[in-house]
Amino acid sequence: MEGVPPRVPAQRQPDFPDAFGDPGALRFCVLGPVRASRGAEPLATGSPQQRALLAALLLREGRTATAPELIDALWGDEPPSQALAALRTYASRLRKVLDPGVLVSESGGYAIRSLPDGALDLAVARELAAEADRAGHTGDLCRARDLLGRALALWDGEALAGVPGPYAQAQRVRLEEWRLQLLESRLDMDLEQGCHAEAVSELTALTAAHPLRERLRELLMLALYRSGRQAEALAVYADTRRLLADELGVDPRRGLGELQQRILRADPDLAAPAAPAAEAPTARVRPAQLPATVQDFTGRSSFVAELSEVLASAEGRVMAVSAVAGIGGVGKTTLAVHVAHQARAAFPDGQLYVDLQGAGGRASEPESVLGSFLRALGTADSAIPDTLDERAALYRSVLDGRRVLVLLDNARDAAQVRPLLPGTSGCAALVTSRARMVDLAGAHLVDLDVMSPDEALSLFTKIVGAERVTAERKAALDVVAACGFLPLAIRIAASRLAARRTWTVSVLAAKLADERRRLDELQAGDLAVKATFELGYGQLEPAQARAFRLLGIADGPDVSLPAAAAVLDLPPEDAEDLLESLVDMSLLESAAPGRYRYHDLVRLYARACAERDEQPPSERDAAFARLLDFHLATASRVYAIERPGERVLEHIAKTRHPGLSFQDRDQALEWLFGEANCLLACARQATSAGLHRKAADLLMAAVDLGESGAGSLQFTKVAAAVSEAAAEAGDPWAEARARTMLTHVHSICGRFAEADAEARRALAVGLPAGDPVSSGQAPNQRGIIALYEARHEDAEAHLSEALAAFRADGNKPGEAAALCNLSRVHLATGRTATAVELAGQGIALYEEDRSGLALRLANGKYALGLALTGAGQTARARDVLTEALEVFRDSRQRFWQGMTLYRLAEVQLADRRPALAATQAEQALSVLHGIGGEWRRGNVLTVLGRGLAAIGQTDRARVCWSEALAIFEELGSPEAESVRLLLSPSAVA
Numbered sequence: 001m002e003g004v005p006p007r008v009p010a011q012r013q014p015d016f017p018d019a020f021g022d023p024g025a026l027r028f029c030v031l032g033p034v035r036a037s038r039g040a041e042p043l044a045t046g047s048p049q050q051r052a053l054l055a056a057l058l059l060r061e062g063r064t065a066t067a068p069e070l071i072d073a074l075w076g077d078e079p080p081s082q083a084l085a086a087l088r089t090y091a092s093r094l095r096k097v098l099d100p101g102v103l104v105s106e107s108g109g110y111a112i113r114s115l116p117d118g119a120l121d122l123a124v125a126r127e128l129a130a131e132a133d134r135a136g137h138t139g140d141l142c143r144a145r146d147l148l149g150r151a152l153a154l155w156d157g158e159a160l161a162g163v164p165g166p167y168a169q170a171q172r173v174r175l176e177e178w179r180l181q182l183l184e185s186r187l188d189m190d191l192e193q194g195c196h197a198e199a200v201s202e203l204t205a206l207t208a209a210h211p212l213r214e215r216l217r218e219l220l221m222l223a224l225y226r227s228g229r230q231a232e233a234l235a236v237y238a239d240t241r242r243l244l245a246d247e248l249g250v251d252p253r254r255g256l257g258e259l260q261q262r263i264l265r266a267d268p269d270l271a272a273p274a275a276p277a278a279e280a281p282t283a284r285v286r287p288a289q290l291p292a293t294v295q296d297f298t299g300r301s302s303f304v305a306e307l308s309e310v311l312a313s314a315e316g317r318v319m320a321v322s323a324v325a326g327i328g329g330v331g332k333t334t335l336a337v338h339v340a341h342q343a344r345a346a347f348p349d350g351q352l353y354v355d356l357q358g359a360g361g362r363a364s365e366p367e368s369v370l371g372s373f374l375r376a377l378g379t380a381d382s383a384i385p386d387t388l389d390e391r392a393a394l395y396r397s398v399l400d401g402r403r404v405l406v407l408l409d410n411a412r413d414a415a416q417v418r419p420l421l422p423g424t425s426g427c428a429a430l431v432t433s434r435a436r437m438v439d440l441a442g443a444h445l446v447d448l449d450v451m452s453p454d455e456a457l458s459l460f461t462k463i464v465g466a467e468r469v470t471a472e473r474k475a476a477l478d479v480v481a482a483c484g485f486l487p488l489a490i491r492i493a494a495s496r497l498a499a500r501r502t503w504t505v506s507v508l509a510a511k512l513a514d515e516r517r518r519l520d521e522l523q524a525g526d527l528a529v530k531a532t533f534e535l536g537y538g539q540l541e542p543a544q545a546r547a548f549r550l551l552g553i554a555d556g557p558d559v560s561l562p563a564a565a566a567v568l569d570l571p572p573e574d575a576e577d578l579l580e581s582l583v584d585m586s587l588l589e590s591a592a593p594g595r596y597r598y599h600d601l602v603r604l605y606a607r608a609c610a611e612r613d614e615q616p617p618s619e620r621d622a623a624f625a626r627l628l629d630f631h632l633a634t635a636s637r638v639y640a641i642e643r644p645g646e647r648v649l650e651h652i653a654k655t656r657h658p659g660l661s662f663q664d665r666d667q668a669l670e671w672l673f674g675e676a677n678c679l680l681a682c683a684r685q686a687t688s689a690g691l692h693r694k695a696a697d698l699l700m701a702a703v704d705l706g707e708s709g710a711g712s713l714q715f716t717k718v719a720a721a722v723s724e725a726a727a728e729a730g731d732p733w734a735e736a737r738a739r740t741m742l743t744h745v746h747s748i749c750g751r752f753a754e755a756d757a758e759a760r761r762a763l764a765v766g767l768p769a770g771d772p773v774s775s776g777q778a779p780n781q782r783g784i785i786a787l788y789e790a791r792h793e794d795a796e797a798h799l800s801e802a803l804a805a806f807r808a809d810g811n812k813p814g815e816a817a818a819l820c821n822l823s824r825v826h827l828a829t830g831r832t833a834t835a836v837e838l839a840g841q842g843i844a845l846y847e848e849d850r851s852g853l854a855l856r857l858a859n860g861k862y863a864l865g866l867a868l869t870g871a872g873q874t875a876r877a878r879d880v881l882t883e884a885l886e887v888f889r890d891s892r893q894r895f896w897q898g899m900t901l902y903r904l905a906e907v908q909l910a911d912r913r914p915a916l917a918a919t920q921a922e923q924a925l926s927v928l929h930g931i932g933g934e935w936r937r938g939n940v941l942t943v944l945g946r947g948l949a950a951i952g953q954t955d956r957a958r959v960c961w962s963e964a965l966a967i968f969e970e971l972g973s974p975e976a977e978s979v980r981l982l983l984s985p986s987a988v989a
Contacts (some may be wrong), residue, residue: 026099028058029121031175032156034163037095043097049074052165057103057112066109073167074409089944112285122175125151129182137616139545141189148186155179162678171300191219194397195383196226197929201922207236207949208915211243217258225263225270231962233263235955243952285378289353291333292566293341297461299455300335303446305336311343311405311428332432332448333409340407340430347428349402352376356432357557358412364557366419368677370395373406383765384843386930388419396423403427408541414440419892456480456490463494464505472505479505482512496539537587537609547578548587550623551596551613552606555685556678557599563678566630566657568625584826623687626657628694631675631682633659635701638668642704642855642891647811651773652697669704676705680718687725692734695722699741700773706745707895716745723758727765736766736774743781747788748895750933756785776805776814783821787828788935790974795825812858820863832871839864862896863902876910881907898928899936906941911948920946938967942979949982958983 028404029035033053036043045051050310055063058071065073071083080086091110095103095242101114132147158177160168174216183206188200203220219239224233227370237252237260251257262270276394340351348704356364370391374384377398398872399422411433413415421429437443451459460480461469469476485490497508540548541960550567551559559567565575579596584589598606614620633655640649641662662668672679679702697705699719706715720741726734738763746755759778766774783799786792799822806814819842827835843860861884868877881904888896901924908917921944928936945960963980 013078025116026102026119027121028054028119029156030055030058030538031125031154031159032119033161034058038099045097046090048091048162048164049086050093052089052163053090053110053162053170053584054094055160055171056165056167057110057283057405060111061120061123062111062113062115064106064109064111065241066107067118070110070337073741078770078781080639080950082332082450093211103190111730121154125154128154129940132185134387136185141192142387143148145189148182149187151187152179152182157794180216182215184219187216187219189483194394196223197926198383199223199228200229202918204793204922204948205915205919207342207953208918210533212247212257214244215241217252218259221256221259221263222270226744230263230266230955231959234260235957235959236953238955239953276508285350285376286348287352287376287404288348289376290340290344291337291353293334293338296459297334297460299337299451300331300448303335303448304339307339307430307444307446308342311339311346311430327391330459333453334446334487336407336432340405342391343405343428347403348406350377350582351405351407353409355408355409356411358410358416363412363416366416367391369420374398377404384935387781392419393418399427400424403428408432411437413437443949449481451487451490453477453485455481456483456485459487460490460494462490464498466507468497475505475509478509479512498721504926522630537605539546540582540587544578544581544615545609547575548582548606549610551579551588552598552603552622553624554627554678555683556681558595559678560675561594562660563627563630564596565673566626569626579745624685624689625691628686628691628698629655629657630659631679632694632698633657634675635659635698637662638672638704639701641668643813646856647809648700648773651771651987652700654692655694665890671894672702672704676702677714678945680705680714684718684721687722691729692722692726692729692738696741698724700737703744704893705739706741707748707776707893712749713747716749719745723761732765732769733771733774736762736769736771736778739783740766740774740777743778747781747785747931748799749931750935752785752788752933752935756782759785772805772809772811776802776809776811776818779805780814780821783818783825787821787825790828792825792829796822800827810948812845812848816842816860817856818842819845820860820883823863823867827867828871831868835867836864836871836873841868855887855893858884858891859896862900862903865900869903869907869910874889874907878904878907880909894927895931896938898924898926898932901927902936902940902943905940905947909943909946913946914950916947918951918953920945921947934967935971935973938964938971938973938975938979941967942975942982945982 025039027037027039034045034055036045036054044196045054052074053070056070062713064353067084067087070087071079074087075083091105098112102112103295104111104113128147128151132144134152134551135141135144135147146208158172159179160172175193190196200220200223203216203223207213207216207220217236217774221233222238224230224236224859237256240256241252244252245254245965254508303546306713341351344351353363354369354372356369358364367388371384371869372390374391374395377383378392379398384395385394403426404422406420406422406427406429408417408420408431413433414437417431417433417437418430430435431440431443437445457469457476457480462477464476477898479493480490485492492510493512497503497505537545537548539834545570547564548828551564552561554567560574561576561579564579565572566576568578570578579588580590582591583596610620611617633653633813636649636652636655637647639658642665660671662671680700681703683695684700686692687696699715699722702715706712706719719738722738723735723742724736726732739758743762744757746752746758759782762774762778766778780802781799783795783797786795786798799818803815803818804823806818808813819838823835823838823842825839826832839860843864844858846857848858861880865877865881865884868880870875881900886902888900901920905917905924907920908914908920925937925944930942941960941964945957947965948960949957965976965979965983967973968979
């Protein structure tokens with residue numbers, strides 16, 4: 001059993017700002033080694049006994065200690081013969097070091113006085129804890145949790161470390177008990193705010209360090225249960241009961257037993273944590289996302305009253321504003337926004353808004369919307385889970401207890417909406433859609449039709465002005481009738497007239513009466529929307545019209561200003577002027593600073609205009625080609641920053657656009673992950689344009705999106721689409737590269753059979769075509785897969801083939817990768833010495849190629865860490881794996897971060913540090929959640945079980961091993977046999 005409790009993981013320690021006041025004042029620390037400093041300058045505190053005197057005086061906080069009391073504190077029952085003289089010597093020396101008047105002599109004793117507020121870390125910790133207690137009593141758990149974290153961060157190891165004497169020992173015990181109480185309070189708040197998954201690894205370590213502390217066991221049970229690990233939670237109780245009986249001869253306290261019973265009956269109250277706050281804000285976030293309401297809102301009075309009445313009740317009702325005919329521009333959004341603004345007072349905790357883009361072919365995925373909503377509600381990115389069900393559950397938990405209005409605009413169908421609905425009363429959802437959502441349970445349906453003639457004329461009059469309309473009432477009625485009484489068409493027509501003071505209403509009516517200017521579709525079904533937009537399109541200057549047409553070509557959800565500039569072949573500042581003018585004319589939306597998007601129906605109309613009006617027609621293809629080149633060139637720059645020296649970039653298709661430049665790797669990665677949806681949409685669209693080679697190359701340049709686990713599902717779908725399209729087109733290079741990328745992401749996700757099949761196909765088409773990229777990467781991937789499946793001869797053969805291909809291409813980083821992978825094969829087959837040697841050769845190649853601390857060098861260190869672990873060089877293995885872990889974290893490589901934590905857990909086991917092994921295995925499980933596949937999860941669970949068994953938590957260990965065994969048996973993996981041995985009675989006896 002380790003004697004020193006593991007530190008709280010770095011990501012769970014809040015930053016602690018300077019709490020000591022004057023930076024030049026005296027400061028004292030007792031929550032760790034006893035230290036004194038003046039500003040940043042450390043002061044000499046002398047011998048251990050002299051530090052013991054300083055500590056005794058500091059802990060009395062200004063009260064006088066007599067000489068006999070201090071002698072007893074320093075030496076106890078056996079003081080030296082010259083104890084009093086020694087005490088006076090220590091005091092004299094300290095007086096010379098400290099400021100004048102700080103250490104005073106009085107009544108035959110000593111005291112430390114005149115210290116400024118915040119000079120002693122213990123006093124600061126007490127004030128923070130008291131403030132946290134006050135915040136907790138007022139219900140501000142976020143602030144209370146933050147304050148407790150800041151107090152705990154003041155500890156620097158064991159309090160009064162190295163200070164001798166009975167007094168110091170007694171104070172150490174007291175301060176450690178207080179620290180644990182604060183820690184338990186903070187962990188309790190973690191669980192109240194939904195941070196149960198994060199808390200498991202910390203509680204695993206703490207229960208190992210303090211096995212008899214039942215409150216920690218209770219918190220661990222609750223955290224495991226809320227993380228969906230009921231069997232492990234019950235196993236913790238069994239472990240605790242056995243330990244207490246063996247060590248103390250007692251049963252667990254009542255609260256622990258009651259929690260076990262509640263877990264057994266799945267008490268619903270246990271699974272209802274409040275909103276998570278992994279990075280606790282100082283105040284609850286109150287989103288206010290509603291678009292602005294129009295000042296000239298007209299009519300719809302019955303609908304407004306009906307919806308406002310239902311919203312006012314706010315009893316978990318769901319409203320759907322539905323246009324039966326599905327006509328765009330009928331005013332669904334305008335009505336919903338207007339009603340939502342009127343109801344804001346009933347929802348003091350905020351309003352959420354999203355355009356679900358349901359009318360087009362690229363409807364928003366609920367997972368993405370939930371991610372945006374959770375961030376808007378104050379949830380940190382690190383606390384947002386990956387799967388739809390988990391995000392929806394967390395979203396409902398965050399909304400619990402709040403009164404929030406959710407406006408879901410332009411929904412495709414009920415299936416898209418259901419995960420986005422609040423789960424409790426007090427919140428309400430307002431939904432607009434072209435479809436009537438009869439299958440949306442509990443919805444209050446409103447069928448919104450076109451305006452009545454009176455309402456239409458009233459809206460027209462508000463925009464144009466009563467004087468002009470009154471003078472030509474019949475012509476005004478003709479105008480609104482020609483608009484089909486569609487609010488959007490009326491608004492566009494009226495705005496044109498209002499902007500042209502020389503026109504009369506009759507002039508506008510005559511223009512609309514002309515079928516060449518007003519399409520018949522204006523009064524016929526869905527085509528009415530196209531005719532309505534034709535009015536606005538006709539007002540554009542040639543440059544504006546060109547921009548409107550060409551920007552609609554891209555499939556992405558929105559477009560950045562640099563990408564738009566590439567499409568238009570203009571400098572960014574000129575492109576921005578055009579885009580902003582389109583925003584002013586309501587033909588384009590400003591999604592965020594520097595980003596623009598179309599309403600989905602407007603995008604369809606823009607494309608129709610491009611097909612009809614763009615001359616020469618080849619300019620449409622050229623515009624998309626420029627967009628593809630922009631994405632490919634920029635993604636290649638990111639790839640080069642992350643993987644310097646890779647030959648891949650020399651083999652991709654050349655681009656005419658130079659792409660963006662980046663100041664540093666953080667900026668580059670921010671662009672890549674921020675543009676993920678647009679970039680992958682562009683790759684998919686490129687296949688329809690016949691640009692298969694560049695589509696495949698774009699996937700290679702953006703491989704981080706698949707490798708990180710952040711967008712592996714979408715990456716997989718696009719890679720599959722590019723592969724099939726390239727195969728149909730007879731483009732072997734594109735097919736081989738796309739299948740190689742598909743291999744990679746399948747392997748990352750643990751789908752080894754699919755990965756190997758794709759790699760074989762890649763080689764089958766790539767080798768005859770002479771593609772240097774797939775010729776090296778595909779056999780390299782096959783070797784990794786064979787290694788995972790314990791087919792070591794196959795693995796060595798494939799990796800040798802990859803090594804030869806990389807060397808033939810002069811690809812040093814590729815050669816290094818193959819050597820590192822061969823190292824793992826040698827390690828698996830007992831050739832430990834050569835495993836270390838091969839990994840070292842790989843790292844040397846990376847460093848020779850000036851890769852520095854780039855991503856691939858971290859992969860090399862990962863391989864070397866494995867080899868060193870097998871060779872018994874655990875200290876060195878831990879160092880290189882820790883270096884790799886930092887790079888993976890900086891590169892947002894969640895997959896590799898999780899795998900490195902798992903390997904570090906193995907090192908800790910080899911080093912006989914089981915509590916640390918269990919902690920890091922728990923962290924690996926958390927990071928790899930949703931990525932990596934079941935086989936890897938089984939391996940991590942096996943290591944976690946070994947760590948738990950070694951610290952006496954055998955029941956929980958068996959739960960982990962049983963889950964791992966089920967995984968391996970289902971997969972037919974050879975690891976099942978070793979797990980069966982672990983589960984044998986003798987293994988954990």
